[in-house]
Amino acid sequence: MVKPIAECVIDAVDWSTYRVAGGSATMLGAALRDLLVSSDVGEASVAWNEIEEHVFSQGTIYSAAEPTVSVVLAALTEDQPSWRSGRMLDLLFFIVRGTSVTDSTLQSRCRDRAREGLWLLARWALAHEGWARDNALEVIEVVAPDRIELIRSALAAR
Numbered sequence: 001m002v003k004p005i006a007e008c009v010i011d012a013v014d015w016s017t018y019r020v021a022g023g024s025a026t027m028l029g030a031a032l033r034d035l036l037v038s039s040d041v042g043e044a045s046v047a048w049n050e051i052e053e054h055v056f057s058q059g060t061i062y063s064a065a066e067p068t069v070s071v072v073l074a075a076l077t078e079d080q081p082s083w084r085s086g087r088m089l090d091l092l093f094f095i096v097r098g099t100s101v102t103d104s105t106l107q108s109r110c111r112d113r114a115r116e117g118l119w120l121l122a123r124w125a126l127a128h129e130g131w132a133r134d135n136a137l138e139v140i141e142v143v144a145p146d147r148i149e150l151i152r153s154a155l156a157a158r
Contacts, residue, residue, distance in 0.1 A: 025064035061098035089135030
C-alpha cells in the first residue's frame with residue numbers, strides 16, 4: 001500500500017525543533033497522523049483535542065503551525081470524509097487567522113504556505129458541499145482575498 005502524501009510530510013518534519021503552546025511539538029506529528037487516519041467522528045475528535053490549544057490557542061499560533069499547514073494541504077490532495085476534512089480545514093483556518101506573540105513573521109509565513117495551496121483549496125470548495133466547502137472558502141478569504149470572488153463566481157456557476 002502506498003503511504004499517503006500527508007503522512008510522508010509528517011515524517012519529513014523534525015517536530016522536536018518546533019514549539020506548541022505547552023512546549024516541544026514532539027508529539028504533534030502523531031496527533032496529526034491520528035487525525036488523518038481517524039475512522040469516525042469520535043476518533044477525529046480525540047485527535048483534535050491533541051491539536052487544539054497546542055498548535056493554536058485563543059488566536060495565538062506557535063511555530064509548529066508552519067509545517068502543519070503543509071500537512072493539511074497534503075491531506076487535502078486525497079479524498080477525505082467531510083467530518084475529517086472539516087477538522088483539517090478548521091485547523092488551517094485557525095492557523096492562518098492566528099498571530100504569534102514571539103515571532104512577528106510566523107503568521108505571514110503560514111499564510112504564504114496556505115496560499116501555495118490556493119487552487120487545491122478552490123478545487124476542494126468546488127468539489128464539496130457544506131462544512132468542508134465553507135471552511136475552504138473561509139481559508140481562501142484570509143489568504144487570498146483578491147481571488148475569493150473569482151472562486152465564488154465559479155461556485156455559483158455550478
